[in-house]
Amino acid sequence: MITHSPNPAYLADDERYTQMTYQRCGQSGLKLPRLSLGLWQNFGAVDNTVNSRDLLRCAFDNGINHFDLANNYGPPYGSAEANFGKLFQADFKPYRDELLISSKAGYDMWPGPFGDGGSRKYLISSCDQSLQRTGLEYFDIFYHHRMDPETPLEETMMALDQIVRSGRALYVGISNYQPAQTKEAVAILRSLGTPLLIHQPRYNLFDRWIEDGLCEVLDESGVGAIAFSPLAQGVLTNKYLNGIPEGSRAANKAIVHLSENDISAEKIRKAQALNQIAEARGQNLAQMAVAWVLHNPAITSCLIGASKTAQILDSIKALENLTFSEEELHSIREIIS
């Protein structure tokens, strides 16, 4: 008898590992997919859960087996982890050993002095809360989300070390740390016996700060990197070339991280010029923006966001051409510098 369920059981595509490529993360034994999916937006309590589910299924079916969370993703805070936990239970539990799931703590999360920063108190409690919300037994990677100048770096790194030693996570990472702080963190973690796996910085055609020292530190230290906001939240796609379309991130007044003001005439002019180079390469702007990020040898994986499955499928096509001629790189530099 055939029974119809409103949420038919998910079976991952048998071909899921045929398109994606995987790269070793620094000098670790761990390989990351060249594209990873972030759950910062589109997975909160305010979002459509069926769409969130479809995004995860689409990603995994296409070999994107790394999902990136943080304690404060939503809105409201915590709801992306809670939603992910439900979707994981329904769809991905049988695939746990094929998945890399990360979370972070470092920004404000709960009221009072212990819900923010880099103290051992905050990091351990927050990691426990994140495990509870997601229902996971452990995270593959746990990050300190941003440097806390008020907490000794030793304390923060010792907390990360404890998170690994207690079985809460397999690897540790840092995000948004400057080169000098990264170097120090590497040394402390090495002395503790829990090497730093990965750094998560913002990196895209409009924001190249990591080229000013961080890439060098990561290379020397054997640490990998996963670049967030590779599409500058959508500005490095065809989406805004002719204004701000309805339904886009910039049109959503509830999203404070990308407003109409962030889409300046100058940025659009640059995006239009970059789009011409992309077209000459047989790519669209989003695909070239992803390819350009992955072209940097420091970058292990490109951490995209998506509001539609079509965007994931579109960005995956970037992998078909990751090489740039000297002439293309020169023209790109002229536009973005």
Ligand code: NDP
């Ligand atoms: P992106 O730069 O990839 O922007 C994603 C947005 O771009 C999508 O939501 C969509 O916007 C648009 N988009 C994506 N693909 C396409 C496409 N092919 N064509 C047209 N538009 C497209 O990344 P995010 O800024 O979302 O960041 C990605 C992840 O990085 C986060 O989910 C999070 O995991 C991590 N992150 C980490 C931070 C940190 O401090 N460590 C900070 C910020 C992010 P639209 O909604 O308009 O359709």
